Amino acid sequence: MPGMNLPGNFFLIGLMGAGKTTIGRALARLTNKSFYDADHEIEARTGVRVPVIFEIEGELGFRAREVETIRALTDLQGIVLATGGGAVLDPENRARLCQNGCVIYLRASVEELYQRTRQDKNRPLLQTADPRAKLEALYIERDPIYRDMADMVVDTSRQGVNQLAQQILNDLSQHHANRPR
Numbered sequence: 001m002p003g004m005n006l007p008g009n010f011f012l013i014g015l016m017g018a019g020k021t022t023i024g025r026a027l028a029r030l031t032n033k034s035f036y037d038a039d040h041e042i043e044a045r046t047g048v049r050v051p052v053i054f055e056i057e058g059e060l061g062f063r064a065r066e067v068e069t070i071r072a073l074t075d076l077q078g079i080v081l082a083t084g085g086g087a088v089l090d091p092e093n094r095a096r097l098c099q100n101g102c103v104i105y106l107r108a109s110v111e112e113l114y115q116r117t118r119q120d121k122n123r124p125l126l127q128t129a130d131p132r133a134k135l136e137a138l139y140i141e142r143d144p145i146y147r148d149m150a151d152m153v154v155d156t157s158r159q160g161v162n163q164l165a166q167q168i169l170n171d172l173s174q175h176h177a178n179r180p181r
């Protein structure tokens with residue numbers, strides 16, 4: 001199968017609802033890599049759900065745990081990692097992600113992100129009176145950061161999860177085949 005032996009790590013970045021967890025899992029299957037999700041890893045390490053960590057320790061407390069977790073995960077080899085949407089706010093996380101793997105930015109329109117996240121109560125930053133406006137503000141703040149870090153930008157608005165994973169694999173394989181030897 002094409003792409004089966006692609007070396008290195010693939011790090012997925014993007015806003016809440018962009019598809020990092022779902023596409024990441026599919027991409028890991030296609031590339032025979034181990035899949036990690038930074039949010040799930042934080043929950044496994046603490047035994048506490050992300051919204052509860054926000055409640056007890058605030059966003060700052062969560063971000064400190066996120067830095068520790070990204071530090072550990074970016075030391076691994078041959079993984080697909082779905083990062084938390086805000087992981088890129090920390091300079092150490094940004095440096096480690098850019099240095100230790102191929103960074104893939106999954107982007108979607110604010111409306112699409114809103115539709116995908118509106119039923120789910122597990123995103124503390126969106127538990128506000130106007131989650132659409134919050135997503136808009138986060139998009140404006142973070143889109144330039146995601147773009148700046150990305151080796152590849154993938155629009156996730158118009159295709160399903162499996163198609164997108166296959167497309168990313170094709171692009172990565174192409175990129176790998178064309179690399180200077």
Ligand SMILES: Nc1ncnc2c1ncn2[C@@H]1O[C@H](COP(=O)(O)OP(=O)(O)OP(=O)(O)O)[C@@H](O)[C@H]1O
Pocket residue numbers: 014015016017018019020021022023039082083084085116117123156157159160161164
């Ligand atoms: N390309 C897509 N088309 C339609 N629905 C999608 C697509 N990608 C993801 N979804 C759906 O959107 C929801 C959010 O996806 P997912 O949890 O993977 O996002 P995420 O980027 O990991 O978000 P978070 O940063 O909050 O963890 C899920 O219900 C998922 O099935």
Ligand SMILES: O=C(O)C1=C[C@@H](O)[C@@H](O)[C@H](O)C1
Pocket residue numbers: 015016039050083084085086087122123124125
């Ligand atoms: O965009 C964010 O800042 C967040 C995204 C989620 O993945 C979680 O990491 C948490 O809810 C914060």
Ligand SMILES: [Mg+2]
Pocket residue numbers: 020021022037039082
């Ligand atoms: Mg996720």
